[in-house]
Amino acid sequence: MHYVSLSCFLVSFTFLLQALAFTEDNTGSDPAQLKTVAEKADGGWIINGSKRFITHSGICDHMFIFTKTGDNITAFLVESKNRGYIVGKRKSFVHTKALDNGDVYFEDYFAPDDHIIGKVGQGFEILLRTEAIGKIAFSSIFVGVGKRAIDLSINYAKTRTHRGIPIGHKFQMTQVKLANMMTNLNAMSAYLYQVCAKVDRGEDIFMDAAALKLLVASDIKEITYDAMEIHGAYGLSEEYDVANLYRIAIIAQVVMGSIDIQRVITAKGMLGNE
Ligand SMILES: Cc1cc2nc3c(=O)[nH]c(=O)nc-3n(C[C@H](O)[C@H](O)[C@H](O)COP(=O)(O)OP(=O)(O)OC[C@H]3O[C@@H](n4cnc5c(N)ncnc54)[C@H](O)[C@@H]3O)c2cc1C
Numbered sequence: 001m002h003y004v005s006l007s008c009f010l011v012s013f014t015f016l017l018q019a020l021a022f023t024e025d026n027t028g029s030d031p032a033q034l035k036t037v038a039e040k041a042d043g044g045w046i047i048n049g050s051k052r053f054i055t056h057s058g059i060c061d062h063m064f065i066f067t068k069t070g071d072n073i074t075a076f077l078v079e080s081k082n083r084g085y086i087v088g089k090r091k092s093f094v095h096t097k098a099l100d101n102g103d104v105y106f107e108d109y110f111a112p113d114d115h116i117i118g119k120v121g122q123g124f125e126i127l128l129r130t131e132a133i134g135k136i137a138f139s140s141i142f143v144g145v146g147k148r149a150i151d152l153s154i155n156y157a158k159t160r161t162h163r164g165i166p167i168g169h170k171f172q173m174t175q176v177k178l179a180n181m182m183t184n185l186n187a188m189s190a191y192l193y194q195v196c197a198k199v200d201r202g203e204d205i206f207m208d209a210a211a212l213k214l215l216v217a218s219d220i221k222e223i224t225y226d227a228m229e230i231h232g233a234y235g236l237s238e239e240y241d242v243a244n245l246y247r248i249a250i251i252a253q254v255v256m257g258s259i260d261i262q263r264v265i266t267a268k269g270m271l272g273n274e
Contacts, residue, residue: 019060021051021104022127028053029261031066031073031124036106038067038074044112045069047076050088050105057104058087065106066123073123077115084109095247132209135256136199139192139212142220142252146185149227149245153178156231167230177226184219191215207269210262217252217259224249 027033036049047067057063063078063085078085088103118126157168157178167174195208224246228235235242253259 017056017060017062019054019056019063020130021054021057021063021065023051023053025050025052029258031127034066034068034073036065036067038069038076038111041110044110044115045076047078047084047106047109047111050103052103053091053101054104055099055101058090058100058102063104064117066127069120069123072121073127074120075117075123075126076111077117078106078109078111082109093251095251128206131256132206133199135209135213135262136192136195136205138252138256139188139195139216142216142249143185143189143192145245145248146181146188146220146223149224149242150178150181150185152240152242152245153181153227153230156234160232174230177230181223181226184223188216188219207266210257210265210269213252213256214259214262214266217262220249220252 022028022034024033024035026035034049036047036051038045038047047065049067051057051065054063057080060080063080065076065078066073067076068074080087084107086105086107088105090100090102093099093101117123154168157174158166160167162170168178191212195205195212198205198208224242227242228246231240231242234240237243
């Protein structure tokens with residue numbers, strides 16, 4: 001399977017009931033620590049191991065899985081209906097109860113040779129390219145989340161009154177928060193468009209995708225936190241959307257790679273090779 005078209009396919013896995021499985025119980029960042037292995041057999045590969053925190057692993061039709069093949073990492077397509085694909089414990093998260101996510105086990109799962117994605121040993125490179133596009137798509141969600149947090153905050157600041165005056169007009173602290181929220185959102189949005197334009201031009205976006213995710217994860221946390229503060233006690237109430245927006249913002253810190261890893265990728269991109 002050609003892995004440029006695969007990248008586009010993987011990014012849309014949320015809608016097509018696909019899943020992508022890299023993370024294991026002991027690592028989500030370091031390929032050297034992967035324990036799931038694929039061993040050569042007649043006409044294909046036998047996969048053994050387990051993956052953790054995998055979105056849609058309990059309901060997907062297909063999964064793209066990254067395994068050790070000797071010292072390398074190789075990507076495979078696996079089918080959930082086949083023998084040896086076993087769905088494990090489901091996870092529950094603070095940001096949503098509606099996500100299928102959890103463990104999956106591979107017990108002597110047979111993957112034919114033509115289910116290798118790219119070539120043997122190309123898995124990590126494929127993962128990095130796929131995640132780069134994924135980080136950009138993911139960032140666009142948070143521009144929307146930020147816009148919603150600001151709209152709600154403006155509305156609240158104009159309608160909530162203190163001694164008869166709307167808090168947005170009365171309190172400079174509220175105004176400072178609104179102004180910060182708006183400048184943060186515009187920075188996120190402008191960088192997102194800049195990186196998307198690079199994708200359209202076919203330029204290398206590996207470092208920018210990481211830096212974009214870094215910016216978005218930090219700014220969306222501030223925007224949604226400020227929105228909660230502007231709403232006072234209502235900001236913590238389940239009846240108002242703002243608490244939910246803050247919970248969603250938290251996932252930007254981890255999903256598609258931790259923030260520290262984005263820092264590492266960005267700095268390495270800036271410094272170049274030794
Ligand atoms: C809601 C949700 C959905 C998810 N969906 C999927 C999915 O579909 N598929 C999938 O494969 N995974 C998925 N994950 C897992 C996610 O990708 C990992 O949790 C993430 O990559 C971090 O891995 P980890 O939790 O193992 O942390 P670790 O890699 O163990 O890192 C722990 C800490 O060490 C730091 N650290 C690690 N390495 C370095 C380094 N080299 N330099 C500096 N600091 C470092 C990290 O920043 C972090 O703070 C999902 C997670 C969540 C919460």
